[in-house]
Amino acid sequence: MSKQFTFEQVAKHNKSGDLWIIVDSKVYDLSWFADLHPGGPNVLFAEGVAGKDATNVFFGLHRHEVLLRPQYKRLQIGRIIGEEEVIKPREPGALSKVPYAEPTWLSAGYFSPYYNDNHRQFQKAVRKFFEEEVQPEAIQCEENGKKISQELVDKMSQLNVIAMRLGPGKHLKGRTLMNGIVKPEEFDYFHELILNTELARFGTRGFVDGMLNGAIIGLPPIWNYGSPELQARIIPEVLSGKKYMALAITEAFAGSDVGGLQTTAVRDGDYWVVTGTKKWITNGTFADYFTTGVKTDNGLTVLLIERGPGVSTKPIKTAYSPTAGTAYVTFDKVRVPVSHTLGKVGNGLQVILSNFNHERWMVVGTSVSAQRVIVEECLKWSNQRMVFGKPLSAQPVIRAKLGRMIQRVEACQNWLESVTFQMNNMSYNEMSSKLAGPIGLLKQFVSTAGRETAEDATQVFGGRALTVTGMGKLIENYHRTSGFDAILAGAEDVLGDLGVRQAMKKMPAEARL
Numbered sequence: 001m002s003k004q005f006t007f008e009q010v011a012k013h014n015k016s017g018d019l020w021i022i023v024d025s026k027v028y029d030l031s032w033f034a035d036l037h038p039g040g041p042n043v044l045f046a047e048g049v050a051g052k053d054a055t056n057v058f059f060g061l062h063r064h065e066v067l068l069r070p071q072y073k074r075l076q077i078g079r080i081i082g083e084e085e086v087i088k089p090r091e092p093g094a095l096s097k098v099p100y101a102e103p104t105w106l107s108a109g110y111f112s113p114y115y116n117d118n119h120r121q122f123q124k125a126v127r128k129f130f131e132e133e134v135q136p137e138a139i140q141c142e143e144n145g146k147k148i149s150q151e152l153v154d155k156m157s158q159l160n161v162i163a164m165r166l167g168p169g170k171h172l173k174g175r176t177l178m179n180g181i182v183k184p185e186e187f188d189y190f191h192e193l194i195l196n197t198e199l200a201r202f203g204t205r206g207f208v209d210g211m212l213n214g215a216i217i218g219l220p221p222i223w224n225y226g227s228p229e230l231q232a233r234i235i236p237e238v239l240s241g242k243k244y245m246a247l248a249i250t251e252a253f254a255g256s257d258v259g260g261l262q263t264t265a266v267r268d269g270d271y272w273v274v275t276g277t278k279k280w281i282t283n284g285t286f287a288d289y290f291t292t293g294v295k296t297d298n299g300l301t302v303l304l305i306e307r308g309p310g311v312s313t314k315p316i317k318t319a320y321s322p323t324a325g326t327a328y329v330t331f332d333k334v335r336v337p338v339s340h341t342l343g344k345v346g347n348g349l350q351v352i353l354s355n356f357n358h359e360r361w362m363v364v365g366t367s368v369s370a371q372r373v374i375v376e377e378c379l380k381w382s383n384q385r386m387v388f389g390k391p392l393s394a395q396p397v398i399r400a401k402l403g404r405m406i407q408r409v410e411a412c413q414n415w416l417e418s419v420t421f422q423m424n425n426m427s428y429n430e431m432s433s434k435l436a437g438p439i440g441l442l443k444q445f446v447s448t449a450g451r452e453t454a455e456d457a458t459q460v461f462g463g464r465a466l467t468v469t470g471m472g473k474l475i476e477n478y479h480r481t482s483g484f485d486a487i488l489a490g491a492e493d494v495l496g497d498l499g500v501r502q503a504m505k506k507m508p509a510e511a512r513l
């Protein structure tokens with residue numbers, strides 16, 4: 001490993017059974033590996049490769065992580081005398097130095113009016129925890145479709161990650177947040193935004209939702225509208241990761257049009273009898289509780305339904321990973337205690353709508369972050385990929401695409417931070433009345449921008465963006481899954497329209513051109 005060689009010495013090992021190459025000043029003995037090489041042996045004996053410095057050609061074909069895998073790391077037999085390695089992976093938790101890979105507030109030498117030192121300290125700890133503990137499992141689950149492990153859920157609940165993802169509020173009181181980095185009363189929407197953005201950085205869109213998003217959207221109606229008994233039982237179970245939850249509103253009959261729900265609840269003494277189906281229910285396959293929209297005599301009502309007799313779930317195969325636990329849920333004459341009614345009977349629309357702002361804002365946060373990862377991937381790739389004897393970025397058409405990508409992600413980020421700042425300064429009710437429109441417009445803007453960036457990134461990466469492994473794997477995942485952000489929590493066109501309709505409602509009577 002510590003052996004040192006000259007370029008001339010390496011050059012002699014250039015044939016079958018005796019093959020060395022250099023990548024970034026390190027010497028690799030590929031003599032026995034050549035026949036096992038996934039790209040085939042022949043390419044390794046090409047001129048400029050066998051016995052030579054193959055750094056550029058290597059990084060034109062492989063991600064750095066290939067060299068870091070233990071089975072390949074051990075192919076390294078030494079290094080070139082007097083040469084230093086230049087290409088180093090980012091340490092877990094560290095910031096990227098690639099321009100625009102981080103939002104401005106995390107870029108060295110830049111400033112932000114929104115974030116303080118506590119946010120910075122929090123971000124550092126969250127990124128380290130996520131990259132060390134969550135990312136390896138996220139990548140595995142995205143691939144094998146398995147649900148998040150209880151072990152990881154326990155680690156997250158120890159740091160109170162699940163509780164923090166529900167935002168600032170009294171549910172944080174008395175909890176130690178992220179090993180005490182932030183006091184519960186100081187936790188604000190920027191802290192929460194940091195959690196959302198950090199978890200969306202792995203290129204594992206299905207896992208982002210599998211990471212108990214059902215609880216994030218299903219639990220608030222319990223503490224805003226549930227009875228004290230229900231709150232005392234359900235909230236601790238869910239925040240500690242002992243029980244799982246899903247929000248069950250959408251049906252094959254009604255999506256954004258929640259007024260059209262067909263699942264019915266009929267009173268029978270102290271019980272509701274619930275019959276109907278729900279579709280696309282995130283985390284539904286493993287949920288213990290369902291915060292469910294039902295049709296009652298006088299309109300919509302929201303009930304907490306526990307998994308039990310009459311409740312069945314089956315996985316729905318979507319374009320993203322089954323790790324999200326997306327389910328078709330059937331309620332067959334399920335008896336639900338009347339005490340499980342959330343809010344007033346017939347007032348379900350308000351319960352559902354008041355929940356939406358936070359959910360949509362959360363989707364925006366993860367979406368912008370995932371988009372930024374793609375910008376970083378494209379900047380790196382067009383810098384390292386050599387075509388026609390030059391880096392890909394030497395092509396004006398590629399630079400034009402990169403320019404548009406950067407503009408989009410920066411515009412999304414800045415609007416998102418501005419809305420988050422409003423949230424920090426508004427009561428819950430003020431948020432409902434003043435921010436539903438802007439958040440709807442923002443969400444549409446972000447999801448549209450995301451899909452444009454997915455298209456551009458696919459052109460930049462070419463065929464590599466079409467395979468689930470290898471160089472363009474993050475682009476492939478993003479291209480396949482960015483459409484989810486345009487649908488989940490409200491279809492983008494409906495939300496954009498909501499924003500305009502709300503603005504029109506607020507037009508002053510005296511306004512004329």
Ligand code: HEM
Pocket residue numbers: 021023028030037038039040043044046049054057058061062063066067072075469470471
């Ligand atoms: C330490 C040396 C090397 C190791 C450990 C290695 C390993 C791998 C692995 C694991 C893959 C599968 C794809 C992936 O996971 O990204 C691959 C593919 C490939 N490798 Fe290598 N490789 C090495 C050197 C080289 C060199 C010097 C060349 C130069 C021509 C090369 C050419 C290729 C090609 C053409 C593919 C197929 C790429 C694709 O399907 O897009 N490899 N290699």
